Structures are given as C-alpha cells and as structure tokens.
Amino acid sequence: MCRLRVDWLVRHVLGLLAVVAGGLVLVIVWYLFQGAKPALESGLPRRFFGDPEWQPGSVRDPQYGLVPMLAGSFLVTVFATALATPLGIAGAVFYQFYVPARVSRWNLRCMELLAGMPAVVLGFWGLMVVVPAISRLEPPGQSLLAAALVLALMILPIIALTSQAALSAVPLSHLQAAAGLGIGRAGMIWNIALPAAKGGIGSGVLLALARAIGETLVVVMLCGNIAQIPGSVFDPIRPVTSTIALEMGYATASHKALLYAGGLILVLVIGLLVGGLSFRRKPNHNTVH
Amino acid sequence: MKQTILFPLLFSSILLFGCGKPRENGQHITITGSSTVAPIVADAARRYEESHPGVRIDVQTGGSSRGIADAMSGLADLGMISRALKDGESELTAHLIAMDGVCVIVHRDNRIENLTRKQLVDIYTGKISDWSEIGGAPGEIIVAGKAEGRATLEVFLDYTGLDSADIEADVLVGENQHAIKTVAGNANGIAYVSIGAAESESEGGTPIRLIRCDGVIPTTEAVAKGLFPMTRPLQVVTRGDLPDASKAFLSYLQTAAINDLIETHFYVPVAR
Numbered sequence: 001m002c003r004l005r006v007d008w009l010v011r012h013v014l015g016l017l018a019v020v021a022g023g024l025v026l027v028i029v030w031y032l033f034q035g036a037k038p039a040l041e042s043g044l045p046r047r048f049f050g051d052p053e054w055q056p057g058s059v060r061d062p063q064y065g066l067v068p069m070l071a072g073s074f075l076v077t078v079f080a081t082a083l084a085t086p087l088g089i090a091g092a093v094f095y096q097f098y099v100p101a102r103v104s105r106w107n108l109r110c111m112e113l114l115a116g117m118p119a120v121v122l123g124f125w126g127l128m129v130v131v132p133a134i135s136r137l138e139p140p141g142q143s144l145l146a147a148a149l150v151l152a153l154m155i156l157p158i159i160a161l162t163s164q165a166a167l168s169a170v171p172l173s174h175l176q177a178a179a180g181l182g183i184g185r186a187g188m189i190w191n192i193a194l195p196a197a198k199g200g201i202g203s204g205v206l207l208a209l210a211r212a213i214g215e216t217l218v219v220v221m222l223c224g225n226i227a228q229i230p231g232s233v234f235d236p237i238r239p240v241t242s243t244i245a246l247e248m249g250y251a252t253a254s255h256k257a258l259l260y261a262g263g264l265i266l267v268l269v270i271g272l273l274v275g276g277l278s279f280r281r282k283p284n285h286n287t288v289h
Numbered sequence: 290m291k292q293t294i295l296f297p298l299l300f301s302s303i304l305l306f307g308c309g310k311p312r313e314n315g316q317h318i319t320i321t322g323s324s325t326v327a328p329i330v331a332d333a334a335r336r337y338e339e340s341h342p343g344v345r346i347d348v349q350t351g352g353s354s355r356g357i358a359d360a361m362s363g364l365a366d367l368g369m370i371s372r373a374l375k376d377g378e379s380e381l382t383a384h385l386i387a388m389d390g391v392c393v394i395v396h397r398d399n400r401i402e403n404l405t406r407k408q409l410v411d412i413y414t415g416k417i418s419d420w421s422e423i424g425g426a427p428g429e430i431i432v433a434g435k436a437e438g439r440a441t442l443e444v445f446l447d448y449t450g451l452d453s454a455d456i457e458a459d460v461l462v463g464e465n466q467h468a469i470k471t472v473a474g475n476a477n478g479i480a481y482v483s484i485g486a487a488e489s490e491s492e493g494g495t496p497i498r499l500i501r502c503d504g505v506i507p508t509t510e511a512v513a514k515g516l517f518p519m520t521r522p523l524q525v526v527t528r529g530d531l532p533d534a535s536k537a538f539l540s541y542l543q544t545a546a547i548n549d550l551i552e553t554h555f556y557v558p559v560a561r
Contacts, residue, residue, distance in 0.1 A: 057442075132475065140459045
C-alpha cells in the first residue's frame with residue numbers, strides 16, 4: 001500500500017515537471033503568436049517575401065523584405081555545421097579509439113569548457129581576433145565567414161561530446177567480435193562503431209544545428225548585419241536572430257509585431273527541422289506497464 | 290491515463306496563475322518612455338527608493354512616443370523622451386535631465402582630423418569611398434552604420450538630414466561598444482557613437498580617435514555647453530499638477546545627486 005502511494009507521488013511529480021518543461025515551449029510559441037498577430041492580420045508578412053530590402057525605419061519608403069535574413073540564417077547555420085561536423089566526429093573517433101583514456105579525458109574536459117564558454121566571450125574574441133584577420137584578407141572582416149567560424153567553434157563541443165558518448169556506448173562485444181575476425185581498427189570504426197553510433201551522432205548534429213540557427217550574440221557581433229544575400233563568404237549577412245536582437249529593444253507597435261513574426265517563422269523552421277528529422281528515427285521507448 | 294495528465298496540468302496552471310503582481314500600499318510612481326533615458330531614471334529610482342521607504346517606482350520602456358502618450362493620458366506619472374517636445378505637445382512640460390552627444394570616430398592611425406557635414410553625408414551615402422579623396426591615406430572606407438531604432442542613429446539622421454534608407458553601410462552595428470570595437474579592429478573604419486563612451490574608451494587605450502565635426506572638438510564639455518552639433522536632450526515630461534511623491538522624485542532627478550549615474554551611462558549631466 002505504502003509503495004503504491006510512493007509510486008503515485010513520484011509519478012505525479014515527474015508528470016508535473018515533464019508537463020511544465022514541455023508546456024513552456026507551447027507557452028512561448030503562443031506568446032510569439034500573440035505578439036505577431038497584429039502584423040499577421042495587417043497583411044504585412046506578404047511584404048516579407050515581396051520587398052527586396054529591410055528598411056523598417058525609413059520614413060520615405062519603409063520596406064520589410066525578410067528573404068535576405070532567412071537566407072542569412074540558413075547560410076551561416078549550414079556553413080557552421082558543415083565546418084563543425086567533420087571536426088567533431090573525427091575528434092570523437094580519434095579520442096575514443098586512438099588515444100589512451102588518460103589523455104582522452106583531458107580532451108573531454110577541454111570540450112566541456114568550450115561548451116560552457118559564454119557566447120559574449122566568444123563574440124568579443126571573434127571581434128578582436130578573427131575579424132581583423134579576415135579584414136586583412138578582404139575588408140570589412142565582419143562577414144559570413146567570421147560568424148560561421150566562431151559559430152562552428154561554439155557548436156563543435158556539442159557534436160564532439162555527443163559523438164564520443166555515442167561511440168563509447170557501442171557494446172564492447174561488437175568491437176571484440178570485429179577484432180576476433182581480424183578486422184583492422186580502421187575497418188572496425190568504419191563498419192561497426194560508426195554505424196552503431198549513427199543515431200547518437202545524428203542527434204548531436206541536429207542539436208548543434210538548432211543551436212546554430214538560434215544563436216544570436218556571437219552572430220550579431222560578427223556577421224556585419226547588412227541584410228543582403230551575400231556574393232561571397234567575405235560579405236556581411238544578417239540572420240533573423242540578429243535583426244530581432246538589434247531592433248526589438250527600440251521597436252514600436254507594427255515594427256515590433258513584425259519582429260515577433262520573424263521570430264515565429266524561425267521557430268517554425270526549427271520545429272519543422274527537428275520534427276522532420278527526429279520523427280524519421282524510431283526512438284527507444286521504455287515503458288513498464 | 291487521462292487522470293495522470295490532468296493533475297499535473299491543473300497544478301502547473303495554478304502555479305502559472307499565481308505569478309500575478311501583489312499590489313502594495315504606499316506611494317507608487319509609474320514612469321514610461323524612451324529606452325535611452327530609462328537606464329538613468331531606473332538607477333536613480335533604485336537609489337531614491339532606498340532613501341525613501343514606502344515609495345515604489347516602476348520604470349518601463351517603450352520609446353519616446355510611449356512616454357508622450359502615457360504622460361498625456363495619465364497612464365504614467367512621468368514620461369521619458371530623448372528628443373525635444375514637438376509643436377503639438379505643448380500640453381506637456383519638459384524637464385531636462387541630461388544631454389546625449391554623438392561623435393564620429395576613426396581608427397587611431399587615421400590622419401583625418403575634421404569632417405564637414407557634407408563629407409560625412411557623402412561618406413555615409415557612398416559618394417566618398419576612399420580616405421584619399423578627403424586627404425587621408427589611401428584605403429577603402431569601411432562605413433559602420435547603426436541598426437534601426439538606435440538612439441544614436443536618430444541623432445545622426447537629424448544632423449545629416451538623411452533618411453535611414455539612404456545610408457550605404459558596409460557593416461551595421463548595435464551598441465556603442467560594438468561600434469568602437471569595429472573601428473578599433475579596422476584601420477579604415479568610421480562610426481558614430483555616444484561621446485562619453487568614445488572618450489572613456491580612447492582614454493583607456495582603445496585605438497580610436499574622436500574627430501572634429503564641422504570644426505567642433507567632441508568633448509562632453511562641448512556637449513554640456515551646447516556647442517556640439519550632434520546632440521539631443523534626455524528629458525522627463527509631465528502634464529499639469531503632479532502628486533507630491535512624483536514631484537519630489539522629479540526634483541530629485543534634477544539635482545546633481547544623480548550626475549554620477551548619468552556619467553555611468555555615458556551621457557552628459559547638465560548645469561544645475
């Protein structure tokens with residue numbers, strides 16, 4: 001009887017916490033929707049895709065083109081993830097299979113430190129070191145390249161840590177069996193370990209991708225914030241997050257609603273991305289009935 | 290099963306609805322308006338509350354236009370604006386709290402000493418694109434503009450007579466620090482920032498230089514004396530007679546006691 005009572009309590013407390021955690025997301029989306037409603041009703045979002053430029057403050061001819069910013073968000077995210085993914089996975093394989101655990105532990109600590117590095121610190125470092133370096137190659141320095149490089153550094157530990165965790169979870173017996181069959185280390189990694197860890201590595205990359213789209217501070221400081229479709233990696237860009245961060249504090253009425261609408265679009269894109277990719281995999285669901 | 294989910298849902302909604310604000314007794318002052326003025330007033334309010342127990346001051350931002358509207362309608366006791374009153378707003382009385390000055394900065398190694406208004410306009414509209422065209426060392430000018438809605442942008446547009454869509458910037462930056470770091474990291478950069486911020490940074494060794502604007506040397510003193518062209522007043526507006534509590538706080542805002550707070554936010558105290 002008493003055990004049942006405890007079970008009942010644990011179940012409901014866990015349920016409460018779970019509903020609060022998941023429910024908060026819905027509350028936030030609802031709030032975004034409420035904020036964006038005036039803009040959605042006034043038909044301005046049509047101009048998101050019709051206007052060529054983003055000039056919300058122009059008195060003469062205000063323009064609300066969002067396409068360059070969506071392109072900016074997309075480019076910087078894909079670029080950063082493309083840089084960080086091979087590095088992260090290669091690092092995880094190296095430290096998991098080629099280096100004694102003693103050394104590997106140090107790398108792990110370093111990666112954890114990098115993961116915990118405040119965005120503002122990385123942003124300032126980028127502004128003082130990366131941007132001047134790029135500026136010597138091709139001014140102005142604040143560019144798609146600068147933002148993508150530092151953003152890649154930021155999401156690298158997410159990919160590296162989840163990949164290594166996934167690799168270390170591959171059953172030892174599989175690896176021993178491979179060794180027993182005379183397969184070399186490289187073959188074992190390529191044919192056994194990586195395929196077995198595919199799911200974990202995939203979630204890591206996905207998590208990094210979502211983080212990269214949403215990242216704001218580093219991007220605002222390094223991307224140059226010109227709303228345009230860049231002609232090269234040295235051109236400035238302006239992601240949606242950057243726009244919201246720069247303008248939200250000062251925006252009034254309809255301009256603010258437009259920024260909410262921009263945020264809503266971004267959240268929907270992330271939602272589609274995460275939903276689309278993760279529902280294709282079958283998660284393990286352990287329920288004891 | 291249904292019950293399992295119902296209970297936590299109910300409970301969490303009770304938690305959420307519990308987050309309302311308790312009404313307190315005592316004197317309550319509401320101040321809304323410009324986000325440029327708000328930090329000064331908010332800091333002053335915190336200090337004032339400490340020495341005046343029982344007074345609660347609520348500072349909210351929402352732009353100068355909200356400050357005007359709320360002071361007109363009586364929603365707020367005091368409204369904050371970062372501009373002069375316009376003709377249609379004569380019902381309100383403006384009380385000057387501080388001044389803000391905006392100056393042009395370049396990299397320390399740049400030879401340029403002075404820019405006329407015309408040159409500044411030409412640089413920011415892309416008509417002048419190389420420093421050698423105005424007597425500097427050759428190098429393509431990297432124009433740092435300000436993001437939409439920034440207070441300094443408004444002052445700049447006011448001074449140059451440009452529309453924000455006319456500006457052809459190479460990069461857009463947000464706050465003063467961002468602009469300063471951009472110019473410090475780029476020998477051919479140009480930007481405009483609050484004078485106070487630029488002064489303290491260049492004194493601290495950041496490689497930037499404040500240049501003269503139509504011949505006037507940018508200093509906080511020049512702003513205080515009204516000599517510098519790119520300035521604007523940071524003010525509090527009121528309508529008609531105020532309750533005593535608000536009146537007392539308003540006079541506190543106009544004393545030298547908050548000068549240090551004004552300087553912390555890189556604005557310029559006015560002669561009291």
